Amino acid sequence: MSSIIIDVNQLTKKFKEFSAVDHVSFQVNSGEIFAFLGPNGAGKTTTIKMLTTLLLPTSGTISLNWFNPVTQQDQARASFGIVFQDPSLDDELTAYENMEFHGVLYHVPQSLRKQRIEELLNIVDLWERKDQLIKTFSGGMKRRLEIARGLVHHPKIFFLDEPTIGLDPQTRNQMWDYVAKLNQKENITVFFTTHYMEEAERIAQRLAIIDHGKIIAHGSVEDLKNLTQTSTLEAAFLKLTGKAIREEEANPSEQMRLHRQMWRGRK
């Protein structure tokens, strides 16, 4: 019996009257790779923001590595690393400086910091470019750096919000291989979102599907296929969430985000 490292109970986030996340409950076991799937606007990112102390829940409870992200922010924060859906590097700093900045904020001692940064930059194939400014990086290089950065402090839980968006198949495969290895070797719990169902099918041990802010299914890939009587996760996903395209009435900051994402895709 494995222990539960993320425990979410009746979690709700309301923006004015609109419930972006609506009484969501799920558990993630320690050391597991967990996929959080759902159509655009389903509430994935909002849930991750509440788990990672960026947003206060309207109601419900969260236990993250046995800490409460609302009342024990620092302990909760020290427990996880995160790759955000949107870019979060400082463009005016070099790759190394971005890593260094992260290491200092997470109180990683200097010598250990140096060692880990070198190790991680080598793994994501950016060591040669460590002294270049981020603004000269391609979208894929930035993404790889963000992944490396999230690991400098050896977190217990690693959140990845659509980490492979805009990446070519080579980089995507490489990235998941590395994450899977990390999960096995270091026993890091991985919590990720993606819109590529084949990715989720291949990587995730368990998953939850959220739609309109509500969890509509969870279990292993096999469980979901059996439940829907389908042969692929993609088919199961479509059966559960329907085929209608989500028309989001995006708020201004959301629009900004989508706009930036579009441009990022082109780089």
Add this chain to the structure above:
Amino acid sequence: MSTIYILWLRQIKRYLRSRSRIIGSLGQPLLFLVALGFGLGPIFQKAGGGNYIDFLAPGVIAQGILFTAIFAGIELIWDRQFGFLKETLVAPVSRFEIMLGRTLGGATIATFQGIIIFGLTLLVGFRPYNLWLLPMGLVIMFIIALFFTGVGTAIASFLDDMQGFQLIMNFLVLPLFFLSGALFPLKGAPDFLSLSAKLNPLTYGVDALRDVLSNITQFGIILDISVLGVLTLLILVLGSYLFSKIQI
């Protein structure tokens, strides 16, 4: 401590890497010094005001600090837009340290900018009356910088897009400058003007700077520094409160 340092360092690096911004930002003070200094100088002298450059130079230095400091504080909006703020907000450090590091970084940059403009004033013929008071001038410059970086940060904490930026420039920064006694003496100015200047924190910064650089003062340096010091503490407290409330 290391948190504050690394945030400070980040601001400094970004500043030093934007050479074109540094050079560009010197155009305005130079314009004020040349156009006003040489243009109004003779009239000022004739009216019995003394050497106008002596009067104007500290005002223009303070202007440069004001602009750079507010801008450095407001840069928080950029960090939010471009996502970097999230990276600092999920780190296991207190929001107060983050805000303090940023503010000290911004204040250092603005002070540095003030020093460069001081160099410019020397080029157009300004001579501080007592070189021994220059370190004191530096301290005053830093307090002005700290206060206005705090103001910028506080404002940026509740603005979540760049649209507000132009508004702040036009309705806060420019009036602060023009209604501060940086360009003209308050003595003899119409009542409403002198009143609004007295309610303007920059006035006390300019007055203190003028005292140590040119030996001209209206309120005296003690009052100036007391007012500015108290306001700086208040704005830092307010700023960290607002900053701690940021959600993304």
